[in-house]
Each structure stands twice: as structure tokens, then as C-alpha cells.
Amino acid sequence: MFPHEMMIITGTQADVATKNALSVMRVSRIKKTRRDADADEDMDASESDSDDDNSGSAPTLMVASVVHHGCVNRVRAMPQRPSTCATWSDSGHVMVWDLSAQVTKVMTTTSDERGKGEIAAPTRVMPKQVFTGHKDEGYALDWSPVIEGRLASGDCAGGIHVWDPVADKWSVDATPFTGHQAAVEDIQWSPAEANVFMSCSSDQTVCVWDTRQRAKPALRVKTHDADVNVMSWNALANCMVATGADDGTLRIWDLRNFNESNPQFVANFTFHRDAVTSVEWAPFDSAMLASASADNTVCVWDLAVERDAEEEAAAMAAKDNALAPSDLPPQLMFVHQGLKDPKEIRWHKQIPGLLLSTAADGFNIFKPYNVGPEVK
Incomplete structure (x- = not known):
């Protein structure tokens, strides 16, 4: 029930390397937005009452940051222990951080304690571990959902390194997984298999890897006619990848x-x-996904939907809806x-x-009205 709250981990890309930070954010009092006065004059009483119920205090943002040397190319939180995060820096280093103190700070700070709401300067914290073995900077980064603490990082030189947890540290083999001919853009661990992950590259391919065989990928498939920037492995339908x-x-x-000869x-x-x-x-519907683009849009897709010509014809005849572009x-x-x-x-x-x-x-932060169940 509204209001809701959420925790966010994010990184900056400042113009000066020393100005960058890794920030833990707590957003509270998330609620429905009120309709514009002239948006729908026929809004029924129940909708109006719902808006009134959510018209309290404005959302609040609590932030606790640490200094991050270099732009944060990508940040990922460990799913089993979200206060542990990994970052790719444009310095070419991959770092793992313990942000439990920052999480505690934003969880225990109330809006009354924020004064005028100034955001405190980032504190200096040493990362738990830094890996300097990549030959170039990178963006590909993912934690295993199956093995707690297992991490994979890929760079713009085409190399991939797997981090295996050992006690409170990580063992990273100096020899990379090799198979891509250009930059590794994204990595996704299997939602079900401990030793399997996939990577996509600007060489237009997707590779399937077995961690027990680093010399070459188990499968290398050309999937697009351009650089493959991003990918996502469906946790609810393990056979589906976007x-x-x-x-x-x-x-x-x-x-x-999925095969090399005829993808x-x-x-x-x-x-x-x-x-x-x-x-x-989407984590709640195996047929739904979201995408973002440099065309300045974010789209939500439902693969279970198909065009129904008869239904469209009936709607047009009743003048209920405009016909969607073909x-x-x-x-x-x-x-x-x-x-x-x-x-x-x-x-x-x-x-x-x-x-x-x-x-x-x-x-x-938004919820489309036609996506997922109604949020009370």
C-alpha cells in the first residue's frame, strides 16, 4: 500500500575523475501522482478519493556516498547481499565495495534529521578488492544469482574474468576467457546453472560460456547486424534471452x-x-520486458500479446478506440x-x-497503469 520506498545504488560520470561518487539512495514516500485538473473531467469519485489518499508529504531522498576514482561505467549489487557492490571504472579497474555502513545510514536517517536537505560530501572508503588485470576499461559486469559472491567482468579488449569468492575476498584468474573479437558489452549469468554465463559484444555476437572451459566459448552466434550492446536472461523462463x-x-x-549455423x-x-x-x-511476468534507448525512450513489451484483427474492427465500429498504426x-x-x-x-x-x-x-520512478497488478 502507498506510500512505498526503494533502495538504489548508483554511480556518477563527472567531468573530473576525483569528483565521482558511488551513492546509496533511499527514496521514501513514493505515491501516485495526481492527475492534471483538465486531464479528465469525468474522473469518478473513487479515483479522486484514491488521489486524495496519496496527497501527503512529498517524496524524500536520503543519500550516502563514497568517493569513486574515475567515472562509474557500471555498478551492480550482489543479489544475495545487496550492500556488496561491484563497479567498473573508466580507469580500467574493477572494484568490489562494502556499502553496509552507507545502507545503515540512509535507513536510520529520518526526514527531520536532514536539516534543509543538503547532501553530505562523499566519504573516503577503501574498496574490499581491486582487480587491475583487465587490458582496457569495460562495461560488462554481473553477479551470479546461483553462487553467492561469484562475479564476471568483461572489458573493451574482448577479455572476460570470473571472480570466485574465497573467504571474504575473491580469487580472479589472470588468464581471461577469450572468444570475442571486439569489446565485451554485457554479461549475464544463467539464472539456474552455476557454471554457465553469456556475453554479448560489439563483434555482433553472443557467446555462451562454461566456466570450466575458458579457452573458447561453448557457442558463438551472430545475433545482430550491429554492435550488441545489452542482454538479459529471463529468470522466470530460463530458455529466453533478450x-x-x-x-x-x-x-x-x-x-x-540457439545455434551457430542457423540462429x-x-x-x-x-x-x-x-x-x-x-x-x-520483468521479475513478475515471464513474457514482459523493458528496454531503454538512445532515442530517449523507455519501452515496456509483453510478448504474450498478439494483434486481434476482429477485436480491432469491432472497436473501430463502436468508435471506442483509434486504430493503432500498422x-x-x-x-x-x-x-x-x-x-x-x-x-x-x-x-x-x-x-x-x-x-x-x-x-x-x-x-x-514510474509504474505504467497497464503494466502489472494495480499498486494500492
């Missing part, structure tokens, strides 16, 4: 029919007009606009349908 490319294409793959996608969406920068399957995919459920260069889109794990997007001009 990939997004530099030419704006978003493709869905069934791993049961066949399940779906191919060309709605985005620029590079796909982020994609993630090139508009029926699976496109929602388009969020007004962003400037969005980079990440993430689903809230506990509030079905709630999304967080990050962009050059800030971040948005």
Missing part, C-alpha cells in the same frame, strides 16, 4: 533453438530509432518519453510493474 543492438533492434531468443530469433522489434542501451525481463508492434505496452540519453532501466523486485530509469538528466 538482446539489444546499436542499430535499435531488440531481439528475443529461445536457447532451445532464429523468436521476435524482432525495430521500434527504437537509436541504440538500445538497456534491457531487462507498424506499431502489438506487444508494445507503454512508451516513457522525455528522458535525455537514458542508460539503465530496472524493475523493482518487490513492487510489480514499478520501474526505475537513469539518464543524463536524472532518474525517473
Whole structure:
């Protein structure tokens, strides 16, 4: 029930390396936004009452930051222990951080204790571990959902290193997994298999890896006609993988029919007009996913939806709805606009349908009215 709250880990990309920070944020008092006065004069009483029930205090933001040397190319929180995070720096180093003190700080600070709401300067904290063995900076980074503490990082030189937890540290083999001919853009661990992960690259391919065989990938498949920027492995339907490319294409793959000789996608969406920068399957619906693009949009897709010609004809005859453009995919459920260069889109794990997007001009928290169950 409203109001809700959420915890966020985010990193900055400042113009000076020493100005960057890694921030833990707690957003409280998340509630429904009120309708514009002239948006719908026929709004019924129940909707009006619902808005009134959520018209209390404004949302609050608590922030606790640590200094991060270099731009944060990517940050990922360990799913089993979210206060432990890994970051890719443009310095070429991968770092693991213990942010439990920062989490405690934002959880115990109340709005009355914030004074005028100033954000404190980042504190200096040493990372738990720094890996300097990559040959270049990178963006690919993912924690295993199966083995707690297992991490994979990929760089722009095409190398991938797997981190294995040992006591309170990590053992990282100096010899990388090699198979890509260009930058590794994203990595996804299998939701079910402990030793399997996938990677995508600007060499237009996706590789499937077994951690017990680092010399070459188990499978290397050309999936797009442009750089493959991002990917997401479906945790609710383990055979499904989504990939997004530099030419704006978003493709869905069934791993049961994923092969090098004749790769066949399940779906191919060309709605985005620029590079796909982020994609993630919904944690509450195996057929739903969200994508972000450099065309300044975030889209929500439902693969279970199909165009019904008879239903559309009946709606037009009754003049209930306008006819959708013929090139508009029926699976496109929602388009969020007004962003400037969005980079990440993430689903809230506990509030079905709630999304967080990050962009050059800030971040948005929103829930499309037609996605997921109604949030009370």
C-alpha cells in the first residue's frame, strides 16, 4: 500500500575523475501522482478519493556516498547481499565495495534529521578488492544469482574474468576467457546453472560460456547486424534471452533453438530509432520486458500479446478506440518519453510493474497503469 520506498545504488560520470561518487539512495514516500485538473473531467469519485489518499508529504531522498576514482561505467549489487557492490571504472579497474555502513545510514536517517536537505560530501572508503588485470576499461559486469559472491567482468579488449569468492575476498584468474573479437558489452549469468554465463559484444555476437572451459566459448552466434550492446536472461523462463543492438533492434531468443549455423530469433522489434542501451525481463511476468534507448525512450513489451484483427474492427465500429498504426508492434505496452540519453532501466523486485530509469538528466520512478497488478 502507498506510500512505498526503494533502495538504489548508483554511480556518477563527472567531468573530473576525483569528483565521482558511488551513492546509496533511499527514496521514501513514493505515491501516485495526481492527475492534471483538465486531464479528465469525468474522473469518478473513487479515483479522486484514491488521489486524495496519496496527497501527503512529498517524496524524500536520503543519500550516502563514497568517493569513486574515475567515472562509474557500471555498478551492480550482489543479489544475495545487496550492500556488496561491484563497479567498473573508466580507469580500467574493477572494484568490489562494502556499502553496509552507507545502507545503515540512509535507513536510520529520518526526514527531520536532514536539516534543509543538503547532501553530505562523499566519504573516503577503501574498496574490499581491486582487480587491475583487465587490458582496457569495460562495461560488462554481473553477479551470479546461483553462487553467492561469484562475479564476471568483461572489458573493451574482448577479455572476460570470473571472480570466485574465497573467504571474504575473491580469487580472479589472470588468464581471461577469450572468444570475442571486439569489446565485451554485457554479461549475464544463467539464472539456474552455476557454471554457465553469456556475453554479448560489439563483434555482433553472443557467446555462451562454461566456466570450466575458458579457452573458447561453448557457442558463438551472430545475433545482430550491429554492435550488441545489452542482454538479459529471463529468470522466470530460463530458455529466453533478450538482446539489444546499436542499430535499435531488440531481439528475443529461445536457447532451445540457439545455434551457430542457423540462429532464429523468436521476435524482432525495430521500434527504437537509436541504440538500445538497456534491457531487462520483468521479475513478475515471464513474457514482459523493458528496454531503454538512445532515442530517449523507455519501452515496456509483453510478448504474450498478439494483434486481434476482429477485436480491432469491432472497436473501430463502436468508435471506442483509434486504430493503432500498422507498424506499431502489438506487444508494445507503454512508451516513457522525455528522458535525455537514458542508460539503465530496472524493475523493482518487490513492487510489480514499478520501474526505475537513469539518464543524463536524472532518474525517473514510474509504474505504467497497464503494466502489472494495480499498486494500492
